Amino acid sequence: MTVYNFSAGPAALPLTVKQQIEAELYDWNGTGCSVMEVSHRSQEFKDMADENEALARELLNISDEYAVMLIPGGARLQYSMLPINISSKQGEAIYAINGHWGKQALKEAGRFTQVSSTAKVNDEVYAGIPSYDDNELNAKADYFHYTSNETLEGVQWHKLPQTNGIPLCCDMTSDLLTREFDVNDYSMIYASAQKNMGIAGITFVIMKRDMIGQSTNLIPTMTDYKTYADTRSFYNTPPTFPWYVMLLMLRWVKAQGGVSTIQDINQAKSSQLYAFVDQSDFYLNKVDPNCRSEVNVPFWLHDESLNQKFLSESADAGLKALKGHMAVGGMRASIYNAISLAGIDALVDFMQEFERTNG
């Protein structure tokens, strides 16, 4: 049975990536060892890191004005690294909130700088992106932060936030590499790898070089961007295997035709799924169509008493990890890059049949 894994992250890897891992498990690049066993100071590993950086810069059009870094600790660590490195107790940062993760980022930043937000922060389920008058933003704020895609709520920005000239920073954990955008609009972008760039354990950070190393805060060496930028992320032993899997993912994206092709596929995938949900009286998605996520599609059964049956039967049919986050309930199909159109077909077929027999 073909299995489609709709996990929100850690998430599915393309089959060919797993096959490459398998092929090199006992002998990576002629070393006679797995890449997991090879020193990060070896020439082979340095060459791999060079290829990884070059490919990331090529696929995302990242100029040399930006440093690219690989940092452990997940996006969660960036929630504090960003304010500690870029702001101060006397500084200010603005957070645009459209869901759970943005709220978490705001909360952590508020411990290290003064924060304000574009939306009332409460426990409501977000169904859209915030509206605000950017002319009212304090132009002297250190940065403006937003979460380009909220995985719980399935709410995604499809336009660039206006910031009144404030440097723009973005948590792109769930949609980096899934669609085209212009890095030059940003001062800083971060994404942990386990959605579209590989496996958990490493976070990809793009940051304007002139922002790095400017802080007067006392920053632990391992949470200072300068440490990673100056050493090309080789200050200490990095998570070498997640780094290697990231390279395999970048090669895979390139082999697909690059980010623009990937974007076309992702739009086709999400359009098909939303169109099916919208025409149904059995399923429901509550998000404003102007900001629906192309990578996380939450949906609810009108009759929630069928939830357990739906989850159990879908899992038996090889459609895994469809349970929605406990904060929002219902179902969620995370359809990151590794989920093919065939995966969407299989899901829609199952949903149709489940509706027919239970509707």
Add this chain to the structure above:
Amino acid sequence: MTVYNFSAGPAALPLTVKQQIEAELYDWNGTGCSVMEVSHRSQEFKDMADENEALARELLNISDEYAVMLIPGGARLQYSMLPINISSKQGEAIYAINGHWGKQALKEAGRFTQVSSTAKVNDEVYAGIPSYDDNELNAKADYFHYTSNETLEGVQWHKLPQTNGIPLCCDMTSDLLTREFDVNDYSMIYASAQKNMGIAGITFVIMKRDMIGQSTNLIPTMTDYKTYADTRSFYNTPPTFPWYVMLLMLRWVKAQGGVSTIQDINQAKSSQLYAFVDQSDFYLNKVDPNCRSEVNVPFWLHDESLNQKFLSESADAGLKALKGHMAVGGMRASIYNAISLAGIDALVDFMQEFERTNG
């Protein structure tokens, strides 16, 4: 050709561990996915984490008085987490220095607390452990830190440091699980995984529960031990694959007969190698025999002009990564748990033959 990988870390994995990774690469625990693709919130992953903690506690005799945590960022991050969490700007910490990594730990800690050291800190190559009068240590210091094994210099403590009652903290990155010791002698122990517990990306921390969450410092959530202790390291998406490999390594240690059997094997391995070096007029080890490392054996050729030839021919013979750290030069055989007695035989045979043809 059998390859023996003497890398100082990331380091060799036992063959059976790689075989297990291979066997489960497409279907871990009946999920139909690789463990890399499975949510850390899934029951399967939580069960794995439970087994991992139980096995670590069993193999190392860790009582419930201690929390065990898995933290990203390597031992390097612990260099700052320890003083930030356990000391303060007004506090004091004492560092026993017997090599490179202890010096690095001292330097980082000195940014966050007042530090003193048992040895003059300079650029000399350490050939022994420091001697000091523990009655002269400030009994009110927040902690006493040492590095149980220094990987560059091959200098290992074979007795417990005396601390005048000061809580004892230890970087056991390179020798945890290689020999028996009593956890109860310590307040805190840490070890990054890539020597004897798996692959890079995760650090194992054992800490007395009553030390956790006591600080008045402003600590980023992701560098607060309380975050990991309270959530059993499930606060955010952890490095799931390194965690899984750690479990495979713990199972392997248990299958070998546990730490006491491993210790016997490691003593036999290092004794054989040191005995060969000591009887030779061609090779040399400069470390005080009372504190030679059982896991990192540095050695030098008297005729250093032969270094490149030695490295090239040993690599061709399947004996990989024997180059010493650039700070100390010469050669180094890192013979962690995954290196078998057969690996030592192969190395000694090669060294003997190289001496015969070049001596």
